[in-house]
Amino acid sequence: MTSRTHWTTARTSSEGRAVARTQTLLKGEGGAGTVRRTVLPGGLRVVTETLPTVRSVSFGIWAHVGSRDETPSLNGATHYLEHLLFKGTERRSALDISAAVDAVGGEMNAFTAKEYTCYYARVLDTDLPLAIDVVCDMLTGSLIEAEDVEAERGVILEEIAMTEDDPGDGVHDLFAHTMLGDTPLGRPVLGTPDTVNALTPARIRRFYKKHYDPTHLVVTAAGNVDHAKVVRLVRRAFERAGALDGTDATPLAPRAGARTLRAGGRVEHLNRKSEQAHVILGTPGLARSDDRRWALGVLNTALGGGMSSRLFQEVREKRGLAYSVYSYTSGYADCGLFGVYAGCRPNQVRDVLAICRDQLDQVAAEGLTDDEIRRAIGQLRGSTVLGLEDSGALMHRIGKSELCWGAQLSVDEMLERISAVTPDEVREVAREVLGARPSLSVIGPLKDRQADRLHEAVA
Numbered sequence: 001m002t003s004r005t006h007w008t009t010a011r012t013s014s015e016g017r018a019v020a021r022t023q024t025l026l027k028g029e030g031g032a033g034t035v036r037r038t039v040l041p042g043g044l045r046v047v048t049e050t051l052p053t054v055r056s057v058s059f060g061i062w063a064h065v066g067s068r069d070e071t072p073s074l075n076g077a078t079h080y081l082e083h084l085l086f087k088g089t090e091r092r093s094a095l096d097i098s099a100a101v102d103a104v105g106g107e108m109n110a111f112t113a114k115e116y117t118c119y120y121a122r123v124l125d126t127d128l129p130l131a132i133d134v135v136c137d138m139l140t141g142s143l144i145e146a147e148d149v150e151a152e153r154g155v156i157l158e159e160i161a162m163t164e165d166d167p168g169d170g171v172h173d174l175f176a177h178t179m180l181g182d183t184p185l186g187r188p189v190l191g192t193p194d195t196v197n198a199l200t201p202a203r204i205r206r207f208y209k210k211h212y213d214p215t216h217l218v219v220t221a222a223g224n225v226d227h228a229k230v231v232r233l234v235r236r237a238f239e240r241a242g243a244l245d246g247t248d249a250t251p252l253a254p255r256a257g258a259r260t261l262r263a264g265g266r267v268e269h270l271n272r273k274s275e276q277a278h279v280i281l282g283t284p285g286l287a288r289s290d291d292r293r294w295a296l297g298v299l300n301t302a303l304g305g306g307m308s309s310r311l312f313q314e315v316r317e318k319r320g321l322a323y324s325v326y327s328y329t330s331g332y333a334d335c336g337l338f339g340v341y342a343g344c345r346p347n348q349v350r351d352v353l354a355i356c357r358d359q360l361d362q363v364a365a366e367g368l369t370d371d372e373i374r375r376a377i378g379q380l381r382g383s384t385v386l387g388l389e390d391s392g393a394l395m396h397r398i399g400k401s402e403l404c405w406g407a408q409l410s411v412d413e414m415l416e417r418i419s420a421v422t423p424d425e426v427r428e429v430a431r432e433v434l435g436a437r438p439s440l441s442v443i444g445p446l447k448d449r450q451a452d453r454l455h456e457a458v459a
């Protein structure tokens with residue numbers, strides 16, 4: 001059982017200099033599940049979760065910058081920069097960086113999202129000092145040489161081409177554009193060939209300097225770790241790079257605000273040659289800070305989250321119209337999306353969309369049955385726990401929680417929030433989310449007559 005504590009310790013300085021402030025956010029029995037947070041002078045946050053029964057540690061650094069922070073001409077800069085931080089520092093070449101982690105059997109990677117970027121390594125607990133040194137060196141000492149920018153440009157253009165060759169992936173970018181238009185959230189994380197080709201080393205360096213300030217970063221470690229040791233090693237690495245100036249800086253707060261999505265009824269179709277047509281029918285969802293997100297999670301699970309879900313049963317099991325069909329939610333700081341995805345033969349798009357729209361309308365009007373809600377709550381509870389059974393998942397949870405919410409929930413607290421969802425709450429959120437007029441995104445080889453009839457699904 002994990003309990004929440006509120007005591008804080010701080011190291012004082014007789015000279016009046018800024019001090020590190022440490023707080024235990026969650027306290028677990030026997031130390032397992034204990035989450036601690038230290039704010040270093042300079043505003044750098046270090047958050048750890050202890051799991052003494054494993055021999056691995058996942059270490060990550062989260063940057064409070066994503067593709068939504070880009071201007072139109074900088075679209076793709078965040079992801080471009082993610083690539084470049086692996087290309088070398090004053091202390092290590094690109095080969096040195098990868099070889100150091102490979103030599104201890106570790107894993108290292110990074111990803112860019114719309115609202116944050118994460119760099120991480122997973123190693124044996126005894127190799128954590130190496131992982132901290134390498135990842136911190138990358139984040140604080142990247143050279144961003146002109147020749148590396150040019151070499152990586154080709155790699156990123158190939159990554160964009162690979163996405164375009166996978167319509168099942170690309171339809172999600174199209175759906176974001178359908179719902180959010182030509183806005184930072186509506187543009188692709190990777191950028192476009194035109195914007196990537198236009199990015200210069202100088203512009204990327206300015207972007208790096210602006211967004212990788214310590215107040216924008218959260219350092220996380222989960223697994224068999226000692227919090228004080230992690231803090232010492234991280235502080236030493238950042239101070240050696242001159243990235244901490246010792247001032248009493250305030251970490252960047254989680255994003256906030258309110259965004260109005262585009263009106264429903266929009267249809268976007270990209271005619272691409274493929275065996276299947278890939279469709280997403282969706283509506284505005286909920287922002288990630290909305291307390292109703294727990295009820296939406298239950299609704300999403302019952303509607304399209306598993307083999308017993310309504311969409312899976314109606315589209316695949318009863319009629320055999322698609323192999324893959326599911327619903328999902330995406331929550332951002334100021335808005336959210338709800339979508340139903342299906343991949344099917346082009347001549348079956350109309351039937352699939354009709355069934356999906358019928359299910360959305362039916363659940364919006366009548367709600368789910370109590371049995372469906374009970375089953376969804378059980379499924380969501382189980383998948384939540386099973387999804388946190390390794391150090392990488394724990395590192396991801398505490399990093400995203402600190403960056404996006406500024407608070408931590410224990411696993412028990414999350415399970416309590418899910419169990420507390422009532423049928424009335426699910427029905428209320430269904431009326432709001434599923435009752436909105438949907439929009440539609442399609443990638444696939446539809447004939448003109450088929451494409452012209454897509455508007456029937458959003459009428």
